[in-house]
Amino acid sequence: MNRIEPSELLLSQSVPASVLSSLDVAVLKHRGDMAFELVGETPEWLPRIWPAVKHTGRLYPAKDFLYLEHFIDDALEHWNHAESKWLSSGPWTEVDADGTDWVLEAVALTVNKTQLLLIKFPTTDHSTVRGLLQEGRNQGLEYSRLLKEVNKREVLLHCIVHDLSTPLASIKGSLTLLDEDNHVAPDGTELLQIGLNQVGKMQELIREILSTFARDVEPLLPHVVPASEAPSLLTCVSEVANVMKPVADIERVSMLVETDDVDSTETRVVADSPRLERVIFNLVENAIRHSPEQSEIRLKVEDRGGSVWTGIADQGPGVEADVMPRLFQKFGRGNQHSGKQGLGLYFCRITVEGWGGNIGYEPQKEGGSLFWFELPKPSVAMA
Amino acid sequence: MVRKKICLLGTSAVGKTSLVNRFVNNAFSEKYLTTVGVRISKKTIQIDSNRVEMLIWDLNGEDRFQKLSTSYLRGASGIFMVADGSRADTLESAKLIYRRVSGDVGKLAVCLLLNKADLQEDWEISDDDLANLKSEGWKIFLTSAKTGTGVEEAFETLASMLVPNE
Ligand SMILES: Nc1nc2c(ncn2[C@@H]2O[C@H](COP(=O)(O)OP(=O)(O)OP(=O)(O)O)[C@@H](O)[C@H]2O)c(=O)[nH]1
Ligand SMILES: [Mg+2]
Secondary structure, three states: OOOEOHHHHOHHHOOOHHHHHHHOOEEEEEEEOOEEEEEOOOOOOHHHHOHHHHOOOOEOHHHHOOOHHHHHHHHHHHHHHOOOOOEEEEEEEEEOOOOOEEEEEEEEEEEOOEEEEEEEOOOHHHHHHHHHHHHHHHHHHHHHHHHHHHHHHHHHHHHHHHHHHHHHHHHHHHHHHHHHOOOOOHHHHHHHHHHHHHHHHHHHHHHHHHHHOOOOOOOOOOOOOOHHHOOEHHHHHHHHHHHHHHHHHHOOOEEEEEOOOOOHHHHEOOOOHHHHHHHHHHHHHHHHHOOOOOOEEEEEEEEOOOEEEEEEEOOOOOOOOOOHHHOOOOOOOOOOOOHHHHHHHHHHHHHHHHOOOEEEEEEOOOOOEEEEEEEEOHHHHHO | OEEEEEEEEOOOOOOHHHHHHHHHHOOOOOOOOOOOOEEEEEEEEEEOOEEEEEEEEEEOOOEOOEOOOHHHHOOOOEEEEEEEOOOOHHHHHHHHHHHHHHHHHOOOEEEEEEEOOOOHHHOOOOHHHHHHHHHOOOOEEEOOOOOOOOHHHHHHHHHHHHOOOO
16 A cells, blocks of 8 residues: 655645545545545544445545546646636535444545545534534424414314304203293293303303414315215215204294205215214304394205205395405404304305315395305316 | 336425335325425335336425425436316326426426325316326326325335336
């Protein structure tokens, strides 16, 4: 081995050998034809990542480090043209035989016409950067995990609260009817009042929960069942109409399902039936709530080729113009009202849109509201 | 034997390094160690009558902290675009990165890996999204570096796209 002593090469440029070894850098001198020789002491770590240094004095870094294949082309160019400055390969990660990662950097430079290649650990600057990068990325991951968790909980919370508030509204309605129509013997009215008070308290509580957690975060997408289990929109509408009939009766509102001879198998849509029923339920309940006595609610299902359309029309006062743009937003009707209304429509929108459908509101010419939504048929959605 | 350079690209923490570790060492770690610069591994596989030495360049993730230098792609024959199926935004990043690099390096064999397929609960890519991606011409694999699902198949498919058919 004809290893060059550092004194030969570097002391002449007044760089003491001790400086070189304290820098812990592998210094390679280019002998031409991509062959290199180690100069001075072999850093202790070098054989671990470069076993060839144990066996030979002629080293071919471009062969042994795939990463340097291109860099040495660039280095040649640099040695031939740029005299003064150095050229860095940028950091790369080398894996040793034990599977340990080593972050390294190569630097090409010329010292008194000698072409040198240094292999070293990136400077502290680099390791600081690396630490910051790792930190930033960890936090980024953590952030998206938390965001997801928060979204999940929020949607879950909304659904729970919503599910609580719907039966509560009918309990309140029933108790109020009992109260007004003097169905109850005088000694029962006190109990009835207690019941009504408690219902009121619970509604207050729900309102509080909703206003506390009313944050503007995007919800999760609803889940979609396989095409073979796609529910029929017509069947769901009829189902909900049946279930809601007693409530409509209490409010003295009649309900009519218009089907125009559509076939229930023709109205299968991308959805899952419990949630689809909840969407229809919300819209029907909304319609009942806004219907005057002796009026009529019409439910309509139409096959529109690639999709199925459903409308729920009431003869109520309709939605005020200033509310319309916020109708389907979370708490669209503002926190001063019962959170329930806004939430119901919000739930309908995120669910319907999650299935790839549309939802909307139109005032009717003859007065009253028309809420509609349209869902794709499974065959079309899969195409 | 033929040598082929392939690159893994995608935003950070989608599992590029983990996929390589699964394929090359059949190992997996939950710990996240972000890759600095490039990490190169080798593995030789048999495709029909060809032995293919795959030089696998695992590049640092491109994100708001760090850009990807397309010079790393020099000499590459194939690329994997990698996204994390439990974070839909990483799919958008993958598409963006691909659009940019394909301008620089021209047409290469490319497959899209939707990784972390074991995270069923958190999966954010719907069947519709998949169908859309397919119609955009992507060759897609659902992979999990954690369980190994789809990993070998993906690497072998990409390799077979790089050697001439007989
Ligand atoms: N559950 C699960 N976790 C995975 C999977 N693949 C990777 N991970 C985890 O995701 C995190 C990031 O994985 P890496 O392989 O380091 O990601 P990378 O894309 O190389 O990241 P950068 O080098 O920063 O660009 C690690 O904590 C891995 O354990 C997988 O298939 N399933
Ligand atoms: Mg990595």
